[in-house]
Amino acid sequence: MAMSNNFAVIFSVLALVPLCFAASGGGYLYPQYYDHSCPKAQEIVKSVVAKAVAKETRMAASLLRLHFHDCFVKGCDASLLLDSSGSIISEKRANPNRNSARGFEVIDEIKAALEKECPQTVSCADILALAARDSTVLAGGPSWVVPLGRRDSLGASLSGSNNNIPAPNNTLPTIITKFKLQGLDxxxxxxxxxxxxxxxxxxxxxxxxxxxxxxxxxxxxxxxxxxxxxxxxxxxxxxxxxxxxxxxxxxxxxxxxxxxxxxxxxxxxxxxxxxxxxxxxxxxxxxxxxxxxxxxxxxxxxxSMIKMGNITPLTGVRGEIRKNCRKVNS
The missing domain is CATH 1.10.420.10 (Peroxidase, domain 2)
Incomplete structure (x- = not known):
């Protein structure tokens, strides 16, 4: 179903409204975060996502889901992207993600392109948020302004993934509780x-x-x-x-x-x-x-996507900007 002209105007207006959200760590998320440090950041993310979705239509849903599964565990901090290493047990091993979560290679490609353009500047957590938005648009959905400035976690939570992400067989009261715990109604x-x-x-x-x-x-x-x-x-x-x-x-x-x-x-x-x-x-x-x-x-x-994207992000000096989304910096 095509959006009406009035609806398109609504989102055009929304796109011009500066959004600023208080986050943990004393910092703020705001859409202009990379305007000076990496002005081509959003363009690069959009380009790689478009190429991936053109190659495989299903990838749009996969990238949207990655953002959801990341935010519901320890907040929107890219903990989902970490592979197992040392003391880190990857969230990819959790029941909701094992043989299910996908699109990690697309995130890797985006990160590589951004590291080439502006090294250690754009976080993997922000890449997930932008890729989710771009995927939605490519599938014919609405666009929105993405508040930015998240930093990446230094660890993962296997138990958090197993316990916090709503499961297909959960009862509705359980699902409602899992959303409520994230501040979602x-x-x-x-x-x-x-x-x-x-x-x-x-x-x-x-x-x-x-x-x-x-x-x-x-x-x-x-x-x-x-x-x-x-x-x-x-x-x-x-x-x-x-x-x-x-x-x-x-x-x-x-x-x-x-x-x-x-x-x-x-x-x-x-x-x-x-x-x-x-x-x-x-x-x-x-x-x-x-x-x-x-x-x-x-x-x-x-x-709701903007609200979910603001679940306890790391800002300020908390966390880091990973060079490789699959591992913490050495």
């Missing part, structure tokens, strides 16, 4: 879940809905029957764990509001998607609202 939860309008998920992430949702050997009663049958054809009881399925069966590569329309038709792929419509009257109302009004969804998605 129900509107943020429903809007950010709308990121599932693009991307794919593995059979292993929703198999229980097809065969044994509540331990009674039956499929999830909130899953549309013909859709469930279609899914079972490529997601058997055993095997096929890594078979991929679109999170939005109508427009899987376009950033739009069909995700919400699918949920209302009982065709949400993940349990964590469908429960937004079946388990809570407030989230149900928001699903209906965003299904009916694409502009409102996009507007809230932008607000």
């Amino acid at each position: 129900l509107a943020d939860l429903v809007a950010l879940s709308g990121g599932h309008t693009i991307g794919q998920s593995r059979c292993t992430s929703f198999r229980q809905r097809l065969y044994n949702q509540t331990g009674n050997g039956l499929a999830d009663s909130t899953l549309e029957v013909s859709f469930a049958s279609q899914l079972r054809s490529r997601c058997p009881r055993s095997g096929g764990d890594n078979n991929l399925f679109p999170l939005d069966l109508v427009s899987p590569t376009k950033f739009d509001n069909y995700y919400y329309k699918n949920i209302m038709a009982s065709k949400g792929l993940l349990n964590s998607d469908q429960v937004l419509f079946t388990r809570n009257p407030q989230t149900m109302a928001l699903v209906k609202l965003y299904a009916e009004n694409s502009e409102l969804f996009m507007e809230q998605f932008v607000k």
Whole structure:
């Protein structure tokens, strides 16, 4: 669904509004952070992301997801990007990320280009935030001004990744709690879940809905029957764990509001998607609202992405600017 002219104007105006957010460490995030130290930073990120998405459409969703999975663990500090070394146990080994999180090579390419242009200036955490925005735009979604100035962590948290990131099989109260712990409310939860309008998920992430949702050997009663049958054809009881399925069966590569329309038709792929419509009257109302009004969804998605990007970033003298996003500086 194309944005209306009025909606485009809204985001054009937003792009001109200076955003400044207080952050941990006594510093601030603001869009002009690299205007003097690395003026081509955003252009470089955008160029590499565009090339990666042109090569593989799915990469847009993968890069958006990296930012989400990073911010929910120790804040938006690029801890997710660290490989295991010395005392660091990589978050890539955590259940939500193992054989799932991807796009690290694209981040490496962006970092290499930025190090060549302006050495040890642009943080990996800011690269993740910019890549998420650029990926959304390339998929047909809204643009926004990204507050910048995050620094990179000196460590990772495997337990944080396992415990803090919402899982496909979590109950809605658990998901709500995980968002609340990050300072995110129900509107943020429903809007950010709308990121599932693009991307794919593995059979292993929703198999229980097809065969044994509540331990009674039956499929999830909130899953549309013909859709469930279609899914079972490529997601058997055993095997096929890594078979991929679109999170939005109508427009899987376009950033739009069909995700919400699918949920209302009982065709949400993940349990964590469908429960937004079946388990809570407030989230149900928001699903209906965003299904009916694409502009409102996009507007809230932008607000929630900026809010999520401001989860306890490191600023000032805290952390560092990594030379290589996969390891701390020596």
